[in-house]
Amino acid sequence: xxxxxxxxxxxxxxxxxxxxxxxxxxxxxxxxxxxxxxxxxxxxxxxxxxxxxxxxxxxxxxxxxxxxxxxxxxxxxxxxxxxxxxxxxxxxxxxxxxxxxxxxxxxxxxxxxxxxxxxxxxxxxxxxxxxxxxxxxxxxxxxxxxxxxxxxxxxxxxxxxxxxxxxxxxxxxxxxxxxxxxxxxxxxxxxxxxxxxxxxxxxxxxxxxxxxxxxxxxxxxxxxxxxxxxxxxxxxxxxxxxxxxxxxxxxxxxxxxxxxxxxxxxxxxxxxxxxxxxxxxxx
Ligand SMILES: [Zn+2]
Numbered sequence: 001x002x003x004x005x006x007x008x009x010x011x012x013x014x015x016x017x018x019x020x021x022x023x024x025x026x027x028x029x030x031x032x033x034x035x036x037x038x039x040x041x042x043x044x045x046x047x048x049x050x051x052x053x054x055x056x057x058x059x060x061x062x063x064x065x066x067x068x069x070x071x072x073x074x075x076x077x078x079x080x081x082x083x084x085x086x087x088x089x090x091x092x093x094x095x096x097x098x099x100x101x102x103x104x105x106x107x108x109x110x111x112x113x114x115x116x117x118x119x120x121x122x123x124x125x126x127x128x129x130x131x132x133x134x135x136x137x138x139x140x141x142x143x144x145x146x147x148x149x150x151x152x153x154x155x156x157x158x159x160x161x162x163x164x165x166x167x168x169x170x171x172x173x174x175x176x177x178x179x180x181x182x183x184x185x186x187x188x189x190x191x192x193x194x195x196x197x198x199x200x201x202x203x204x205x206x207x208x209x210x211x212x213x214x215x216x217x218x219x220x221x222x223x224x225x226x227x228x229x230x231x232x233x234x235x236x237x238x239x240x241x242x243x244x245x246x247x248x249x250x251x252x253x254x255x256x257x258x259x260x261x262x263x264x265x266x267x268x269x270x271x272x273x274x275x276x277x278x279x280x281x282x283x
Pocket of ligand 1 (some may be wrong): 259262263278281282
């Protein structure tokens with residue numbers, strides 16, 4: 001599932017490639033995941049591509065386009081000239097087929113290339129809206145982003161302390177506390193903060209909460225530097241995960257030795273999600 005660093009990485013890539021370019025045609029092959037009138041997009045220019053939590057917000061010359069990749073969404077832009085593909089979202093070996101393939105549900109043609117929206121499970125969506133006002137219902141429930149000035153230690157402590165019986169893992173996944181943190185990065189944050197994922201908030205010391213808070217930007221910025229976990233090079237993407245997982249400490253490493261102490265990494269389900277942790281480094 002694409003998390004904040006993956007969505008941010010694809011956003012940056014698409015912004016660079018698409019801003020200033022005109023939409024020539026839109027083909028919707030799976031109407032279920034496209035909300036709005038695709039015909040009206042034709043002729044509009046991409047003015048800006050922003051992000052709120054995991055939703056991409058495209059500003060067009062007349063309307064707005066919201067894109068949520070959800071579990072298995074992927075975006076690939078193939079330029080007419082050159083080999084510089086822009087790809088992001090969920091990596092899957094089914095996506096290495098020639099485009100468009102059976103999982104390509106929306107195809108947007110630009111003057112300089114083609115954007116494919118692929119989605120194995122079709123949980124993602126694309127929505128056309130007329131005004132900035134209509135973005136609100138989609139984003140108002142989200143808490144601050146990790147790099148916003150509102151995301152202070154004081155805010156974080158208060159937000160956690162309102163949920164004393166919740167596990168810290170569950171709280172980090174709660175998008176109303178902090179937007180964009182998902183399973184991979186929550187596990188990594190808790191490893192670096194030396195806190196077990198199933199600890200109840202009420203049991204956490206001030207120092208532990210501070211450590212968790214400090215490690216959130218550290219982990220997300222490191223992943224952004226690595227381009228998230230998405231495969232960057234489409235031709236090489238055989239479903240294998242991209243470069244962040246090479247530096248990940250616990251996520252996807254169950255039964256493998258902890259990089260710090262050598263103890264096998266353990267995993268268990270917390271709030272319906274698999275959490276990976278070191279039973280020795282984390283308390
Ligand atoms: Zn360890």
